[in-house]
Amino acid sequence: MAIPIPRDPDVDLSGVPRHWLGGNAAATAISNGLNMLFPAGERFFVRSVNRYVDRIQDPVLREQVRAFFKQEGKHASAHDDLNDVLRAQGFAIDAFLDRYERITRWIEKRVPARLNLAGTAAAEHYTAIMAEGAFTKGILDELDPRMQKLLAWHAAEEIEHKAVAFDVLREVDDRYALRIAGLIYATLMLGMFWATATTMLLRQEKLGLRGTLRELRKMRAGDPVIQRVFLRGIRQYIRRDFHPSDNGTEHLAAQWFAAHGHPFTEAA
Numbered sequence: 001m002a003i004p005i006p007r008d009p010d011v012d013l014s015g016v017p018r019h020w021l022g023g024n025a026a027a028t029a030i031s032n033g034l035n036m037l038f039p040a041g042e043r044f045f046v047r048s049v050n051r052y053v054d055r056i057q058d059p060v061l062r063e064q065v066r067a068f069f070k071q072e073g074k075h076a077s078a079h080d081d082l083n084d085v086l087r088a089q090g091f092a093i094d095a096f097l098d099r100y101e102r103i104t105r106w107i108e109k110r111v112p113a114r115l116n117l118a119g120t121a122a123a124e125h126y127t128a129i130m131a132e133g134a135f136t137k138g139i140l141d142e143l144d145p146r147m148q149k150l151l152a153w154h155a156a157e158e159i160e161h162k163a164v165a166f167d168v169l170r171e172v173d174d175r176y177a178l179r180i181a182g183l184i185y186a187t188l189m190l191g192m193f194w195a196t197a198t199t200m201l202l203r204q205e206k207l208g209l210r211g212t213l214r215e216l217r218k219m220r221a222g223d224p225v226i227q228r229v230f231l232r233g234i235r236q237y238i239r240r241d242f243h244p245s246d247n248g249t250e251h252l253a254a255q256w257f258a259a260h261g262h263p264f265t266e267a268a
Contacts, residue, residue, distance in 0.1 A: 002250075003063050004160040006070035009153040013081050013146055018089050020144040025205045026215035027142075030225070032086060033198030034130075036093060037190075038079035040101045042072040044108060045123065048116040049165055052172045061167055068164040071157045078150060096200050100193055111185070114173050118182025121165040123190060125244055126233050128162035131155035133228060135252040142219075152260075156253030163244040176240055183237050187230065 021028040046069050056062050086093055108116055134140050134155040140148050169179065202212055236242055 002160070003060070004067040004071055004157060004164070006067055006074060007153065007157070008074065009078065009149060011078065011146055011150045011153070013085050013150065016082075016085050016146050017144055020147045022142040022219060024215050024219055025207060026202065026212045027219050029201040029205055030198050032091075032201055033196075034194050035079055035082055036086070036097065036197050037100065037193055039076045039083065040097075040104060041123070042076040042079070044104065044116070045120045045165065046072050047108075048113070048120040049168055051113045052117060052168055055172050056168060058167075058171065061164075061171065064161065064164045065168065068161045071161055075154055075157070078154070082150070091201060091204055093200075096197060100197075104189070104193075107189075114169075114178060115181055115185060117165065117169050117172065118178050119185035119189065120182075121169045121179070122183040122186035122233075122237060124158070124162055124165045125237055126186065126190060126229055127158045128244060128247070128249065129229050129233050131158040131162075132247065132249045132252060135249075135256045137228075140256070152253075152256065156257070159249050159253060162247075162249075166244050180238065183234065187234065191230065 017023075019025050019028045021031050049065060049068065053062070053065060056065060083093060083097070131154075134151060140152055140155075143151065169182070207215060236246070
């Protein structure tokens with residue numbers, strides 16, 4: 001894997017519409033439910049890897065880790081701004097975010113540091129799959145232009161650093177059992193908080209179950225998130241010889257940006 005390139009997308013999120021994903025309230029709520037988790041989640045990833053920086057012997061991996069920290073820091077900051085947009089749109093999100101951060105911090109302090117690292121490696125595999133889908137499933141084409149710029153940048157960098165935490169884990173402790181424990185940890189945490197955040201936002205949209213299903217049927221057909229992200233991710237990750245580079249997605253961002261007339265080479 002190459003050295004990731006930290007960039008500054010310089011996205012102005014003012015004026016982002018309430019239903020920025022295809023004008024669809026339910027689809028936007030599902031996406032916002034995930035995006036809300038990123039600031040605290042990205043900072044957790046950095047802390048988990050940083051615990052083991054002194055153990056990394058490979059000089060290339062050390063450079064990749066430094067770039068990973070910079071990319072994740074910018075992602076967290078950008079999604080802090082997006083959470084501010086949700087507040088301005090009238091969503092009451094602070095009680096949820098406070099509980100989310102208190103619970104995850106409590107868990108982080110009480111599980112072994114190696115499990116936090118293993119959970120980070122697995123979570124990065126999931127985010128890389130989501131990023132791949134953004135570029136290949138036409139998802140980005142459904143977005144408000146400001147959100148398109150934000151999420152295309154984020155997706156591209158997730159693909160760039162998809163193997164960093166995994167490679168740090170291999171250098172620190174390459175036991176298969178630890179990797180699978182991290183997968184279970186990441187799946188439960190991501191699945192639980194994403195579902196809770198989405199439910200909270202849907203309630204505030206006052207759609208109800210029937211309204212939510214009706215809205216989702218309007219969107220372009222595609223594999224549901226559970227199948228496209230979680231089941232696929234688990235199926236790949238449990239292979240003993242798995243490595244994140246196996247998916248060969250490194251070219252996707254450059255292709256997408258070239259086709260859409262956006263540069264994607266400048267470092268911040």
